[in-house]
Amino acid sequence: MGDGGLDVARVRGLFPALADGFVHTDGPAGTLLPESVARAVAHAMRLPVANRGGVFPASGRAEAIVSAARSAVADLVGGTPAGVIFGANMTTLTYRIARTLARTWRPGDEVVVSRLDHDANIRPWLQLAEETGVLVRWAEVDIETGDLPAWQYDQLLTERTRLVAVTAASNAIGTRPDVAAIAARAHAVGALVYVDAVHAAPHVYLDRRALGADFLALSAYKWCGPHVGAVVADPALLGQMWPDKVLPASDRVPERFETGTPPFELLAGVPAAVDHLAALSADGTGSRRERLQTSMAAVAAYEGELFGWLDDALRAMRHVQVLGSPEDRTPTLSFTVANLAPRQVTAELSRRGICAWDGDYYARELFDALGVNEAGGAVRLGLAHYNTAEEVGYVIDAVSALRLR
Ligand SMILES: Cc1ncc(COP(=O)(O)O)c(C=O)c1O
The missing domain is CATH 3.40.640.10 (Type I PLP-dependent aspartate aminotransferase-like (Major domain))
Structure with a gap:
């Protein structure tokens, strides 16, 4: 059981699409759907x-x-x-x-x-x-x-x-x-x-x-x-x-x-x-709105912990540059890799079974301001409540290995 009653093993069982075996760090472009929605x-x-x-x-x-x-x-x-x-x-x-x-x-x-x-x-x-x-x-x-x-x-x-x-x-x-x-x-x-x-x-x-x-x-x-x-x-x-x-x-x-x-x-x-969102925490009681408050707090705590690990690990890599370090943020980051175009990075991650987005993801003005669009934008990793610590460790290893290519 994770923070605030979010049991990620139970949660993952709700998503038939996870059976594809990929690590889905592409949530900001659209999450997977639980069986209940289908x-x-x-x-x-x-x-x-x-x-x-x-x-x-x-x-x-x-x-x-x-x-x-x-x-x-x-x-x-x-x-x-x-x-x-x-x-x-x-x-x-x-x-x-x-x-x-x-x-x-x-x-x-x-x-x-x-x-x-x-x-x-x-x-x-x-x-x-x-x-x-x-x-x-x-x-x-x-x-x-x-x-x-x-x-x-x-x-x-x-x-x-x-x-x-x-x-x-x-x-x-x-x-x-x-x-x-x-x-x-x-x-x-x-x-x-x-x-x-x-x-x-x-x-x-x-x-x-x-x-x-x-x-x-x-x-x-x-x-x-x-x-x-x-x-x-x-x-x-x-x-x-x-x-x-x-x-x-x-x-x-x-x-x-x-x-x-x-x-x-x-x-x-x-x-x-x-x-589905309202039931993510086992601790929620009361109306759906009240249960959402408990659940989303549990989601934020769970995702925040995994994200802190991912963010720290990527920032420590000399071949990786993470864009910005906002004070208050969702579990989403963009990065570039020395000597590799974003599309080459996502292609390599995909070969390793990781779904990640590259480009500007329509944040065109931001990426123009950051000066990354000329080189194909950046690579995005976004966590969702169905991602696990094991997956984050796997993604960190995969990004780390890009240096060796
Ligand atoms: C922050 C943000 N705003 C707006 C949109 C556009 O949403 P829609 O695809 O529903 O038009 C997106 C889609 O990626 C988004 O991430």
């Missing part, structure tokens, strides 16, 4: 599930699936089900929210984006700013540490700032900025805050209000769920927004943000994924 999706495909809005049972089943998925995501981040919007993925939803908000922007208004973010929380805002004559300001990363200092927002925010887009955790180097401090500054000038919690969600207990996120964006495939995205907001705020929609579709919130027919079978897997 079953929930398959179950919804075997039953009669019609579209919503009919009077017969198969239609009621579709309605129930959507409603259970909204409740699950609300529990995951401390929102209300009526404020949970589903969509194809985080990127699509972010474009949708950006386009809708931009209708109220005026030339000379301002938005603030960060160099730390995944491009999905940068480009939509930049493109809409360009279309509407809005000025873009950049929050910069400390290139030594990889931190995104909150104090710089004092200079970046003005009375004209309409929106601040910032990540809750970097998918490339794991940095967890002080989002609450940034949001408090943004709210003081009346700006809205759009937080990308895609990478943070599988590692930390999220609380939308405590973070000060007017919008919190998620992607279920990063936390053991199916490929659907979600944005969580206050229903009252959503009620003031009018996205593009077809005439017969519902004007209600949050439905008015959801174009067309949703993937009911995938949404059926969402509560199973949240239940």
Whole structure:
């Protein structure tokens, strides 16, 4: 049994995909799925599930699936089900929210984006700013540490700032900025805050209000769920927004943000994924939200310990350079290897049965700032709650052996 009641042997037994024998350190690009999620999706495909809005049972089943998925995501981040919007993925939803908000922007208004973010929380805002004559300001990363200092927002925010887009955790180097401090500054000038919690969600207990996120964006495939995205907001705020929609579709919130027919079978897997997270610690009691708090604390402690070992070991290797050393972080790091391109490194790791990502993983602005893109980016290792100490030791040995090639 690990910290806080997380029994990794039991947890691994929940993942049929682990039978492939690989070491999956590619979680930041999408985690594996537990059997419970696969079953929930398959179950919804075997039953009669019609579209919503009919009077017969198969239609009621579709309605129930959507409603259970909204409740699950609300529990995951401390929102209300009526404020949970589903969509194809985080990127699509972010474009949708950006386009809708931009209708109220005026030339000379301002938005603030960060160099730390995944491009999905940068480009939509930049493109809409360009279309509407809005000025873009950049929050910069400390290139030594990889931190995104909150104090710089004092200079970046003005009375004209309409929106601040910032990540809750970097998918490339794991940095967890002080989002609450940034949001408090943004709210003081009346700006809205759009937080990308895609990478943070599988590692930390999220609380939308405590973070000060007017919008919190998620992607279920990063936390053991199916490929659907979600944005969580206050229903009252959503009620003031009018996205593009077809005439017969519902004007209600949050439905008015959801174009067309949703993937009911995938949404059926969402509560199973949240239940999976909530049950990771054997010590959890109470409501699902309360059990999530216990479980995510156990996940953070477990992953943190393994990650500390991995990080220290890689930093001690003379042929390896780990990018940044953020103060507060998820168990995700990027590194380069002397005389080897990132793609050569991941190919060699793959030969040894290790799944690792190379490139910029869409953290394009960050890697341009760090100067690594010209050489093919970096190599990413990200831990999840199903990784073991034995696997971390194996990965350390494999990276160490790259020197000998
Ligand atoms: C931090 C972060 N934000 C946003 C995204 C985009 O998410 P999606 O694939 O759901 O569009 C990703 C995907 O890698 C990510 O890691």
